[in-house]
Amino acid sequence: MIGLQVGAVSFVDEGTGQVLDILQERGAVNTVFLTTFTYGRGLGGRQIPGQPFPDHGKQESDEKTFHGGNYATPHSGFYGQTVLKQTRAPDHGDLDIVATVLPAAKQRGLKLFCSIEDVFRSDVPGVREVAEVDLQGRRTGALCLFHPDVRAFWAGLATDLCRSYDIDGILFFNERNGPLLNALGASHAQNIASSRVTCFCEFHEKAAREKGIGFERAREGYRKLDQFVQAALADQRPSDGYFVEFWRLLVEYPEIIAWDRLFDEGKHRVLAEIKDAVKAVRQDLQVGFHIEHVNSFNPIFRATRRYDELAGKADFLKVVVYNNCGGERYAHFINNVGSTVFRDVPREELLRFNNHLLNYDQEAGLKDLATAGLSPDYVARETKRALEGVRGKCRVLPGIDIGIPTGRTSRKASAQDTYAATKAALASGADGVIFSRKYSEMPLANLAAAGKAVRELRG
C-alpha cells in the first residue's frame, strides 16, 4: 500500500482529476487517505500560515476561511446517541468531498480511506458539554474520551462513512497524550502545561472508582507534580536533586501513573470501538491507526505502547517516522524534559543517553539537531522496531515526512532526502508507506523522489 494524505482543499484548488493524476504519476500512490473529519490544520487546509507554499495549489493562505469539521455529509441517523450532531465543515459550501473524489479514484484503480482525526474546536455545538475537565476544574476544548456521547460520536462517524460510501476503510488519528506527558511537555510540540492537565470529570471519577484508583489522591498527586514542575522552571533545585524528587513523587503518588494509564485506556477503548463499528459494516473494510511521533522519541511513552497490543486493534498501523521535522521535534522534547525531570543532566549528555535508550545511532548533537533533521537510518530503525513489535499481527506502514513544516532555520528536506527516507522504510521490510502530512504541503519534486524510491524497490 502506497498511500498519501490529502485534504479537501487540494481537490477544490487543483481539480480532482489533476490531483489524482499527480499522486499516481509522481508519487506511485495507489491509496488515497482523504482527510474527511478534522478541525485541525495538520491534516486539513492549505499550507499552514507563515510557511512557504509548495509549487502547486493556490498561493494564498486560508487562515481566515479554514474552519474544519466533516467534509463529507453527516447523516443524522448515525448521531442519535451524541450531542455532537452539527459537525458539517462549512469551508466549501455543499461540497461532499468523499462523494466527489471516490468515483474518480475508483476509475483510476485507487483505493480510498477516510482519515478522521480527534481535533476539535470549542465552538462546535455540544463540545462544552463533553469536554475534559482540568486540574483546576475548568472545561477544556478537547473531548473527554470517557464521555458516552464522545464514544458514540466516533463509532457513529466511522459507521456513517462506511455505510454511506463505498470506501476501503478508515484511518483514525488521535495524537492526544495523557496527563503525565502533558505536565512535562514531553511530546514534540508541547508546552509544559502542568497546571492544565486532564481529565477530572465525573466519568473519569466513575471509571477510577471502578478500578480502585483514588480520584482525590490522583488530583493531589498532579498538584504536587505541578508544584515540582513550576519550581524546576524557576530553578529551585530540590535538596535531593530533580530526578530523585520526581521519582519520589511517583512512588508516593502511584495515582499519577494510574491516571495517565486511565487516559490511555480511554483512548484505546475508542480505537477498539472504531474497529468494531467498521467491521460491523463489513468485515473486509480496513482499519488503521496513526501512531504519533512521540512514540518514537520518548522512552516513557514507548513503555505505554505495546505494538503487539495495538496490532490486535487494527489491520495496519501508520507509524510516524518523520525524519526531517524529527530533528527539531526531538530537540524540543529533550529541552522540555531537560528543564524539569532531568534538569541536573547537561543537555548534550541527556540527548546521547536518550539516543542509547531509543537505539538511535549517529544522529546530530543537540545544537545541530534541528538543522540536520534525523537520518534515513532512523527511519529504518523505527520501521524495523515496529515490524518486530507487531509480530505479524498487522501491517506496518511508516508515515514518511514530505514537506512537513519546520521552523525558519530548521532543515527543509531536499528531494534526495525524501528519496532516502522512503527507500529506508521500504528496504526495511515495511508493508508500504503513507506520505504525510498532507499534499498541500508537499513540493512536487519531493513527491516524485518518493515515487522513484517506490518504483525502484517495488518494480
Ligand SMILES: [Zn+2]
Ligand atoms: Zn473525563
